Amino acid sequence: MLVRDIYGGDYALLGLPGDAIASSFGLAARSPDNPRCLADILKSLLIAVSNNIGQLACLYAKQHNLTRILFGGFFIRGHGLTMELITFAVNFWSAGAHRALFLRHEGYLGAIGAFIKAANDSDESKTVWSENYVAGSRDAVGKFRIRCRENSLTLIDDGQLGPPSPAHLNTNFESPSHRNFDLPEIPESELNGLSIGVDEDGGSGKAEKKTRMRHSLSLRRIPMDSSYLELDRVLGHSLEPLPLLEHPTRYTPDTWDLTQDEEARTYWLACLERGVERHRIKAEESQYETMPDASERSHQFADRYIGYLHELGKNPSSSGVLTVRSLLSAQQHFLREFGFGDPFCIQKKLENHSALQEFPSFLKQLSQLSWADRQMLLVRALLGGNVFDWGAEETVKFFREARTDKFGVPDMEVTLSKIPPRPWLVDDYDKWIEAIRPDKQAYRCVLIFCDNSGPDVILGVLPFALEFISRGSNVILAANSAPAINDVTFEELEILLRLIAAHEPSVARALDTKHLLVTENGQIGPCLDLRLTASTLVQLIKREQVDLIVIEGMGRAVHTNLYARFRVDSLKVAVIKNAWLARRLGGELYGVLFKFERGSENQLSAETRENTPTLNQGPGTIFTDQAVDTI
Template sequence: MCAQLLDGSVLNDSKASPNTGCKVFALDIGGSLAKLAYERTFRYTCSVPCHMNKPLSDNGSPPFAFYDYCEQENEGRRVCLVKFETRRIEECLDFICTNILRDDQSEGADQQTTSNVRQVNVKVTGGGAYRFRELIESKVGIEFDKEDEMECLICGCVFMLRNIPDELFFYDKHCTPAHVFVSSGFLDTFPFLLVNIGSGVSILKVDSPTSYCRVGGSSIGGGTFWGIGSLLSGGKYSFDELLELADAGDHRKVDMLVRDIYGGDYTTLGLPGDVIASSFGLAARSPDQPRCLADMVKSLLITVSNNIGQLACMYAKQHNLTRVLFGGFFIRGHGLTMSVITYAVNFWSAGKQRALFLRHEGYLGAVGAFVKAMNDSSNGDSKTIWTENYVSVSKSAVCSQRSSSGSDEDREALDNTLPAVSSSSRSLSLVPATDTSNVLDNLGQATFFLSDSDKLCTAIRPAPRVRRSSSIKRIPMDTNYLELDRVLSFSLEPFPLLEAPTHYVPDTWDLTQDGEARAYWLSCLEGGVERHRLKAEESQVGTMPDASERSRQYAERYCSYLHELGQNPSCSGVLTVRCLLSAQQHFLREFGFGDAFATQKKLENRSALLAFPARLQYLSGLAWEERQLMLIRGLLAGNLFDWGAAEVVKFFSEAPTDKLGVPLLGATLAQIPPRPWLIDDYDEWVEAIRPDRRAYRCVLIFCDNSGPDVILGVLPFAMEFLSRGTKVILAANSGPAINDVTFQELEILLRLIASHEPIVSEALSRGRLLVAENGQSSPCLDLRLTASTLVQLIKREQVDLVVIEGMGRAVHTNLHARFRVDCLKVAVIKNAWLARRLGGKLYSVVFKFQAASLLSKDVSREQTPTTITENTRIEI
């Protein structure tokens, strides 16, 4: 059933915690579909660092305190979204009784106890809130609040735009794939025109979450297409089957084109010959000629879609709006529908407007009603971010979740009765449509003809359908099921120092459109799955007996997900390296691995702590000029300790190690090439930090890896700033990702170091060295989603230098990001393919220093020198 979680996941029903608070769900019941949004809680494991009770001793060295990890169960919240046909509303209500209202603490209970019923908060919107009120109250046994349909629509639209960065996209049939995602809608949302296409059409002008008005609408909508399509087909086919028929049809055999009237183009008015002059007009010329059902359904879909696009364009012009968003389950991610609407908006606006679509357009009303229910239950937070659950929306999960939309008999009929159409049909030329040359391979040659007797012939019944496609853009975007998770206990907001937040794009490369890069990175990530699986198993092998089995399940499911992306790159939004790595961490968490690299991180942190005093002693003996270069080379050498890079892991297997088996920093230092580097702004950097220049007020450093990276590379670099009176904020991940350091680990490590290092101890005690979580659980850095606590700290301390370290944070993401303050991006390219694409080779260095623009730069920093001279040494 749709609410079931994945077999083998630690988040299955048996481990879902009872929802002891208010149970929340919402329904949006339209004329054709009922959409349900409900919340569930779940348990997930997290590895938390903690102090060891007994100090460690290493081969006669004095004992020193260290830390270990403990597995901690946390509670997360999940919003599940699923649809039902309105004519089967009782199945929806049965689903609610079984999956939402059942008392989790009493198995086999047929009904909820009275005490629990009082804890249910239900919102219902849409026409069904009135039509089915008595049925809902009698069958479910609860009372509900009716919510305004338009208000819920707007609320849900804003919620989706603000929580799913890749929710908004253009549809361009000339691109491969055709979905072109728009990141600006995440931060720059208003104003816009929202065209909601359900059974009918409602058109709303939206100025803010609370300021909107309905400016128009139409009775010709999704219900029109479904209704007339049902009449044409004798009521044998569902909405989705009619869409598949339309894909295979040729509207030119039914519609009257300009050339059918003029014999060619109408050049006087500038109308090409293949423009539709009259929908269904050609059929009137030869009413006795047999017609193919697919041709008629395609003409019908174009007629309805073109009409909606034209209306939307007219209302947008009337209200001076350039952004037109289309929502409603009529669209369903269907290429032909979006292509026709896109063409209509572009044609009638003379190219001044573009149609925008929402990935989850059909759930806006249900989500809006759910948000209102959450707010009433005090479960809402205006800055809380819900993230899309990659596991639940993967194809293998979705296939097992569709059963609630119909019975077994219905699904069998769907497989066996889809009408087949001749593959010789071609799509229209001017009104865009997806290429029909590779329609469903096994549709066969059956046709539907209108006759004088029964108006509809019986089709040959093909074998069950298997969708195959040679073109990735032919695969539709599946929006039937969606889950959103909240596992973070804090709010997120945009990074405050971005130069142009609404134009910020975190990712350097879009793999959705870059076929060569997509093929490489999908293969690269799949090649590293076994390495991650072994580390995940290693992290729990001594504490959880099923770790090996769960690690295999993780590997199988993540590989399957990568294969899906190879076939349909846009199925989860924009495809980037960041998204692939985030999904990897998501799959690990779903299968119960809170921190797959915990054991490796602990080993490397211990090694780096032992080497830290000698590293400081070496740096303190250098003159200022030489020390700056050695600090940067140490930063780069430490950054090589990255277990996400296959080439580095291979190098580590052959490199000299210390007594703990960890590669020596000297070995990685030898891999750092001499200057000039691939991107080399070192000279500009040195000029900016010379002692005769005013020191920075506060530097924010986004840290990368654990062990030698953060302890032997980042910390000495930070201490150089401390010696000049600059405050330092070390920002680390909120959650684990490969072997990246988390802020909890960093806090413990700094306290351990402070017990032996006076400079660190004093900086911590005086608030000059600060640790903050960045709000991320990824090897990359998306500055649209920064922890609010870090944002507040940045503003309070008046940060005037941002340092971003590591390939994931400074190359895969943010390579082109610009800031209102000075910024330094430092990374080693640890992937040979990527290095070649950038014009370098393995271990090439990116050292990119960007001064703030003149409009935002603090010029006073340049005018006041400090008392430090070039011969000043760090006292360590």
């Protein structure tokens, strides 16, 4: 049966009957003598079915006001053509309003659900599971690794199940691109919160022998990346989305998708490979005096990470969506895998000592300035401190040539000289000053996502926070839950603040009165994914009623969250310490991002800030001469 074109058409002008449709022309192009191909018939049928599935899915989605459609089942599983056809159909029938999504590990869905349900049947707080894309990459397929976590069990000599013991891995690779290696026992102290077991005496003071778990398996590549899956259970804290996101369901942390951007992908893969040796040296230095095999393991890390980068160059999608965040997370993953929990610990210690030495003179300098001049210096210090980033290639070159103090750390004045004059690459400084003028109501609570240790947090973030506290605001400093490059962790930050508070009354008072709070942000990498923030931070945000978010640093404010929008006001501050990235953003090396945006909830309430007195006591009230003399 032939059906006339439902859209009509002036076929008569062409001398054609009204029932002449595209299929008629297709038949006319063939010779009647050619035999019908069964495969072509079946393919045409499956294409029709796929298009029909896409149309029906769009109708149901529209009926229920949904925009994302997940497809699963044996008909779809792993069939690239089917997924492509359904995606096209959904896009066509919805006019681009709906998205077709497919599960990477659809075949494991039932097993994963059953496993997680059983694992979560306990009295523990909310548990978060996340896919380990690095372990699930093509390069890692077939590699069996034992991860001794808090919920792991090991076998003791009498055959009974006991508490976990430190992991001892012995993994041999058949692939010629990998070296054989034998990881030593990794002390818990080296893993910085990744909860990998207990001491041999179980913490009881009595040595108790346990049978070590040793496994030796071969790497065998298989064609389907989705045939291997590893889940990580997040221990020590539960994670939740940041409640202040304007559109939580639309939020994507990453600024660029390197899977689609070939130029950016080529650059970042090469850039990170050039930085491997720098990280290897720092990793070796961090354990050189305490672990005799530090050098060997550092080279194993370098080989493993370089191999992973090469694999991504050939197969960009082998570890999910490829972004700068995922590449940096993989770097930290491999460092921890080879026993380097905090590779930059020595560098951070030196920079902390240096910044603490400069702190008194910097406070005195601030106390002598007018309000307007002090705001500019506070912002410049925030930017100058952000230059202390050991993850940036150009910065490391600059540090090697810069004038340093007795700790081998560049002077703050030297880094401040790198900050260009206004106007900056993104310059909302005037809008910012207008929002915080003394005659306007102060913010209720400011949330600051901290970046680097040393001068960044001590000379940049802390004075910036104290300025808000002097006006009656509360401040939450959110730092990493675990080390990453030279980023400060919340535990390190707590120690630093207590050291400073012993000599600086304003800091001691802010801590004692809970006007200055420190918490973990839930991150273990140098970027910021606001879909997974620590529940303790979420609780503080709700309790303190945060109405300003400050995100500092390239990893947190440029590689991620550059376009993130919030329900409250936000300030994103970073120095672009990568020449290629600066050019791509339309600027130059050390260009400044100073981006202030009104939140969707604060748009209407901004007028209420006019002509409202604050607790500001005038210039220098938080930076007293007594405090400067005491430190």
